[in-house]
Amino acid sequence: MIPFLDLKAQYAGIKAEVDAAVLNVLASAHYVLGPEVEAFEREFAAYCGVKHAIALNTGTSALHLALLAAGVGPGDEVITVPFTFVATVSAICYTGATPVFVDIEPVTMTMDPAQLEAAITPRTRAIMPVHLYGQMADMDPILEIAARHGIRVIEDACQAHGAEYRGKRAGSMGASGCFSFYPGKNLGACGEGGIAVTNDDRQMEKIRMLRDWGQERRYHHLLKGFNYRMDAIQGAVLRVKLRHLESWTEARREHGGHYTRLLGHSRRVTVPAEVTGRRHVYHVYAVRTPDRDSLQRTLQEGGVQTNLHYPIPVHLQAAHIDLGYKRGDFPVSEAAASEVLSLPIYPEMTPRQVESVAAAVEQKAYA
Numbered sequence: 301m302i303p304f305l306d307l308k309a310q311y312a313g314i315k316a317e318v319d320a321a322v323l324n325v326l327a328s329a330h331y332v333l334g335p336e337v338e339a340f341e342r343e344f345a346a347y348c349g350v351k352h353a354i355a356l357n358t359g360t361s362a363l364h365l366a367l368l369a370a371g372v373g374p375g376d377e378v379i380t381v382p383f384t385f386v387a388t389v390s391a392i393c394y395t396g397a398t399p400v401f402v403d404i405e406p407v408t409m410t411m412d413p414a415q416l417e418a419a420i421t422p423r424t425r426a427i428m429p430v431h432l433y434g435q436m437a438d439m440d441p442i443l444e445i446a447a448r449h450g451i452r453v454i455e456d457a458c459q460a461h462g463a464e465y466r467g468k469r470a471g472s473m474g475a476s477g478c479f480s481f482y483p484g485k486n487l488g489a490c491g492e493g494g495i496a497v498t499n500d501d502r503q504m505e506k507i508r509m510l511r512d513w514g515q516e517r518r519y520h521h522l523l524k525g526f527n528y529r530m531d532a533i534q535g536a537v538l539r540v541k542l543r544h545l546e547s548w549t550e551a552r553r554e555h556g557g558h559y560t561r562l563l564g565h566s567r568r569v570t571v572p573a574e575v576t577g578r579r580h581v582y583h584v585y586a587v588r589t590p591d592r593d594s595l596q597r598t599l600q601e602g603g604v605q606t607n608l609h610y611p612i613p614v615h616l617q618a619a620h621i622d623l624g625y626k627r628g629d630f631p632v633s634e635a636a637a638s639e640v641l642s643l644p645i646y647p648e649m650t651p652r653q654v655e656s657v658a659a660a661v662e663q664k665a666y667a
């Protein structure tokens with residue numbers, strides 16, 4: 301069987317380092333925030349090419365606090381895409397603001413800048429593009445439109461650690477960028493984790509206060525805050541894993557390239573596009589086919605685990621029916637939701653496994 305992802309293989313490769321880091325935290329008795337988390341913040345900020353990073357308990361918390369720090373609240377609108385993980389939209393709802401959707405463009409399946417301007421109203425307070433699957437949204441036109449209207453851009457970079465757009469790292473282009481360290485992400489904790497990054501000193505200060513009960517200093521609560529702090533064990537584990545992230549990313553890019561060479565001329569599936577000037581970090585390698593459900597069944601029977609990211613766009617989810625959207629409102633997202641199929645991709649995969657998956661997709665006998 302070829303699994304969709306293999307976190308045991310990842311752990312096996314770094315066990316000594318991870319175990320030592322965890323034991324060190326246990327012995328230190330410093331369990332929440334503290335020196336390991338602070339060191340990780342400095343190292344992750346440097347990795348993204350930004351001034352500040354604020355470590356949090358989840359990626360969703362990062363999105364929530366980045367929005368609050370940008371002044372988003374009840375009565376405001378935040379523009380995002382419906383073809384994303386639901387957390388993007390939930391974080392907007394947490395602030396009391398209203399999510400407003402624009403469709404994706406069909407090649408990269410990220411926010412279509414050509415449709416952005418029409419969605420802007422006097423209430424628009426922020427724009428949240430999603431760097432889906434590990435490829436950055438088309439940031440130059442998005443930032444240009446946002447700047448012209450005086451609106452902040454907050455990047456949902458939860459799937460895009462190390463992705464680049466014209467040499468700039470994910471998270472470094474907007475007012476702030478938000479990452480998740482959920483175990484299956486390209487950089488994953490041994491539990492939950494997230495981080496917000498920014499070059500803006502004021503955004504940094506606000507997010508830092510909001511994650512720890514709005515305290516400026518102990519028991520001096522300037523803001524109505526949250527308990528969104530990162531555990532020290534996660535900080536220590538993430539420091540270890542960050543040292544491996546570039547080689548893992550290069551392995552993902554190898555496998556992605558290998559799939560694309562093998563399946564680029566397939567008549568069964570369309571392969572994902574890698575746009576010139578953008579570094580795709582292949583959090584997900586999703587092919588498209590009108591026969592998605594039957595291909596998924598065939599692969600399952602052939603011992604290949606796949607996933608769907610995502611089968612229902614957020615505007616059609618029961619939880620968000622109150623937004624008033626209906627089927628047909630975002631045709632590109634709806635088509636993508638019915639056609640995408642995510643193939644196994646993780647750094648520890650072998651080229652041979654990639655070839656087996658590709659052969660199974662082509663429904664040829666295993667090589």
Ligand SMILES: *Cc1c(COP(=O)(O)O)cnc(C)c1O
Binds near residue numbers: 358494
């Ligand atoms: C994973 C993810 C999130 C949420 O991150 P958590 O750490 O699970 O809270 C938000 N947006 C996108 C696009 C994601 O993939």
